[in-house]
Amino acid sequence: MKTYVITGGTGGTGGTGGIGKCLALRCLAQGHEVVVVGRSASKGSAWLAAARAQRAAGRAHFLLADLGLVADNRTLIDALHDGFDRIDALVLCARHFRTTRLVTAEGFENTFAHFYLSRFLLSHGLAERLEAADRPVILNVAGPGGAGDIAWDDLQLARA
Known part of the structure; x- marks a missing residue:
């Protein structure tokens, strides 16, 4: 049995299941331990109910976190x-696309914090646990980027 940690594993919006949720359910069905991370307690409860329906409640876990926040x-x-x-x-499947700029309570632009900073923190912060596995994997599932050039001197788009 392997242990999978899947951000965005509670499902997408707009009626979609989401890649993370589909993968989480598949891994659970194959007998693995699965931890899903999401920012919706109700979606987390639905994930745990789905695990109970598969008779896999003991291998299914939900952790509530807003990945746009460093503290979380x-x-x-x-x-x-x-x-x-x-x-x-x-x-790393969590994705929450915004069309307007939003600054988090910690002072980071939300998309930067969620899509980049969070993935950096989790990948490095969990390195010890990943290195304990025989063949560890970090899978970054990303969506398409925005149009235009990267503003290397303004990654949080504070000036534009």
């Missing part, structure tokens, strides 16, 4: 360190 990422990393000796795969 750090709390998540601590919880995963406390709960698991090894992580075989970290699957």
Whole structure:
């Protein structure tokens, strides 16, 4: 049995299941332990109900986190360190696209914090648990980027 941690594993919006949710259910059906991370408690409850329906409640876990917040990422990393000796795969599927600029309570532009900073924090913060696995994997599932050039001197788009 392997341990999978999947951000965005509770499902997409607009009636879609989401790649993370589909993968989480598949891994659970194959007998693995699965931790899904999401920012919706109700979607987390639905995920756990789906696991119970598969008779896999003991291998299914939900952790509530807003990945746009550094503090939530750090709390998540601590919880995963406390709960698991090894992580075989970290699957980064969480995505929340915004068309307008939003600054988090911690002062980061939300898309930057969610899509980039969070993935950096989780990948490095869980390195020890990943290295404990025989063949660890980090899978970054990303969506298409925006049009235009990268503003290397303004990654959080504070000036434009």
